[in-house]
Amino acid sequence: MNSVTVRAPATTANLGPGFDSIGMALDMWNELTITRGEFSVSTEGQGADLVPQDTRNLIVTGVNAVFNHIGEPIPGLQYHCTNAIPFARGMGSSSAAIVSGLVAGSAISGADLSKEELTVLAADIEGHPDNVAPAIYGGCTVGVRNGTDKWIVDQVSVPEGLHAVLFVPEMLTNTHESRAVLPDMISRTDAVFNIGRAALLVNALSTGRFELLKYATDDRLHQPHRTQAFKAMPHLIEAAIKGGAHGAFLSGAGPSVLALSTGREVTISYEMAESARTHGVDGKPMIMPVAHEGASVVSSS
Structure with a gap:
C-alpha cells in the first residue's frame, strides 16, 4: 500500500459526571492522508497555524505507535491533514489526530489492528479513553483502566435522532x-x-x-x-x-x-x-x- 486516507470524528468527553471515562462521537470529521515518501507534515483547515508540522504532531505519534507495536521500522511518510474539528475547544481534536494516525498506520503497515488493539494504543498515548474510544467505536462509550496496562471499553447503545x-x-x-x-x-x-x-x-x-x-x-x-x-x-x-x-x-x-x-x-x-x-x-x-x-x-x- 502506497497511500491511505482515513477520517476520524470529533468527540465530547465526560458528558458531565463521567470524568475521564465516558465519551461520545460527533458527526464532524478530520481527514488524514499518508503517502510513502520523504517525511513532511502539512495541515489545512482548523488549527492549521497552531499544530506542529513535524514529528511532534499527534498524527505522527499515532502512526509511529503502530510500527513500534508490530516491531517494524518506521518508513518515510508524507502526512496531509484536512481538519474540520475546532482546535483546543474540547471537541477531541487531539484524539482525532491520535486515532487517525493509528488507523492510517494500521492500514499502510498491513497490521490490520482490531478496535480493541487500537483503543489500547490510543488510550496509552492520551492517558485516558474518554475521547479516543468513541473516536474509534463511534456512538457513546465507557472506558476504564484495568490494572496498569489494560483498558476495558464498552459501547452504550444510543437511539437514533440524538x-x-x-x-x-x-x-x-x-x-x-x-x-x-x-x-x-x-x-x-x-x-x-x-x-x-x-x-x-x-x-x-x-x-x-x-x-x-x-x-x-x-x-x-x-x-x-x-x-x-x-x-x-x-x-x-x-x-x-x-x-x-x-x-x-x-x-x-x-x-x-x-x-x-x-x-x-x-x-x-x-x-x-x-x-x-x-x-x-x-x-x-x-x-x-x-x-x-x-x-x-x-x-x-
Whole structure:
C-alpha cells in the first residue's frame, strides 16, 4: 500500500459526571492522508497555524505507535491533514489526530489492528479513553483502566435522532492547565453525587429516557472548578436547558458547552449564543448529530 486516507470524528468527553471515562462521537470529521515518501507534515483547515508540522504532531505519534507495536521500522511518510474539528475547544481534536494516525498506520503497515488493539494504543498515548474510544467505536462509550496496562471499553447503545448543540467560544483551552485546577481529593458526598449521575446517564442514553438527562449530566468533580476560568459556563448550560435541551455540560476540558437534544436545536442554539453574547463570550454555535460510526479508512492505493 502506497497511500491511505482515513477520517476520524470529533468527540465530547465526560458528558458531565463521567470524568475521564465516558465519551461520545460527533458527526464532524478530520481527514488524514499518508503517502510513502520523504517525511513532511502539512495541515489545512482548523488549527492549521497552531499544530506542529513535524514529528511532534499527534498524527505522527499515532502512526509511529503502530510500527513500534508490530516491531517494524518506521518508513518515510508524507502526512496531509484536512481538519474540520475546532482546535483546543474540547471537541477531541487531539484524539482525532491520535486515532487517525493509528488507523492510517494500521492500514499502510498491513497490521490490520482490531478496535480493541487500537483503543489500547490510543488510550496509552492520551492517558485516558474518554475521547479516543468513541473516536474509534463511534456512538457513546465507557472506558476504564484495568490494572496498569489494560483498558476495558464498552459501547452504550444510543437511539437514533440524538443531536449535539454546541456553543464554541473563540478562546482556546489548554487541557493540561484545565486539569491542573482540579483538586486531588473530593468528599464522599461529591463522589456519591457523581457515581449516581454517571449511572443514570448511561441508563438514560441506553433506554432513550432523555428526560433524565437534565439531572444525569450534572457534575461536582470538574465543572465547578473549571467555572473559575470560564464563568459563563453555567449560564450557557442554563440557557440550553431553557431552550429545550435534555441536558447540557462542558465538553471535555472546554471551553465548548454541549447540549443534547431531540428537537428544538435552532432554539437551543439561539439561547446559548444569546447567553454567550450577554456574558461577553465570542464564539459560534454548531448543531450536529451523534456519529454512530468511528474512524475508518476512506480510500487506499
